[in-house]
Amino acid sequence: MRETADTRHDKADGPSPRGRPPGATRKGLETRVRIIKGAREALEEGGMEALTTRRIAASAGVKLATLHYYFDSKESLLLAVLEDLIDDMDNAYRQDVSLPKAPEDRVEALIRTSWRYIQRTRNKQIAQTELTLYALRTKGSEWLAARQYNAYIDFYGHLVFEDDSDEELRQIGRAVGRQMLIGIDGIILQSYALQDLSASNEDIEALIIAMRGYLRRLMGERAKTR
Template identity: 55%
Template sequence: MTKNSAIERNPVRPTTKSVETRARIIRGALDALETHGIGEVTTRKIAANAKVRLATLHYHFDSKETLLLAVLEDLNASMLARYQEELRNSDDFETHVAELIRSIWRYVERTPEQQFVQLELTLYALRTKGSEWLAAKQYDAYIDVYKRLIVEGRGTQDPALERIGLALGRFILGGIDGLILQSFALRDAADTQAGLEALIVAARDYLRHLLDS
């Protein structure tokens, strides 16, 4: 069975109890990752943290990787909901992109432990043979979130706009990742703010280039 077929297969009937149990396992996994880090987290520890039997965990998730993917999907859903809640679309495309970047950074500052988890999961996936797909899945999901927020409210399904959203989403994600590492390493708020404003300027310039090309 391939990884993708394992992800798509869902043997659990969607009863209220099973949905609640699955959600509790995901929360338990996130709590364990935030507290201990990926290196010390096992499915047994996650089950104990979620207060379920190990067999119950494996009934819902057939591997550690599929559980980690569920954690990432849950984080992305929460992230998207928060952005949509606080982001106000502007008729001016450049202003909209600038406000999106500031909204992203506010979320980063509010959720430092989750940022550590996401960074650790990326490295874990890249360093674990057979789990590289998880890192690709993770980054595709981030880029899709950014793309959706970039084109949201533009009032068109123009393929050219989708292309712009995808390219700019990749660009913004790369800049935000760099700022996260710099912020955590140097702990210099003024330097981080300067870097954020530089990213906004660069994103606006890149947007103009994409619109003209």
């Protein structure tokens, strides 16, 4: 493989053991972050059509050879973008609200926090939808859509309970997270298409009522079996 400026920097940072992955050094990690940021910007500003290697490399300030060194396929880069989007969502949620202890109240707080985040990240939401559609339409990339949705379900599910170390509670959290995601996805598309904030706010209130009731039912069924 031809040596690039970034790989030379990686070597300068210290010895690289055999098999060490690209981006394992400080300089390498910084370069990897720039590439992911460049891909996110391209995706959010222009959709999948804009997600070309040349545009990403230009946005990241790296050469094409460097881009290919760090990410050997479009799917591997999209997976890194997906993980970055979820990290961004996680940080935003945690800064936005301190979740209550009661599970039903936590579900309500999560939905309200999600809705506030959605309203201020329109391009990001559309980019995530386009990422799903790309994965479903591209033969051999279907796994990326499954990874994407499992990550979202895990994200919501893990936050339903203050402590989800109990396997049964973890499964209940995932079930609630899955239903929350169904509702939130629908509200996102409808709100952007109809541009009716009042109706979307009503839909969020309806989703909260439904999710509180669903969680209450699941917890009641759990209590009966104990």
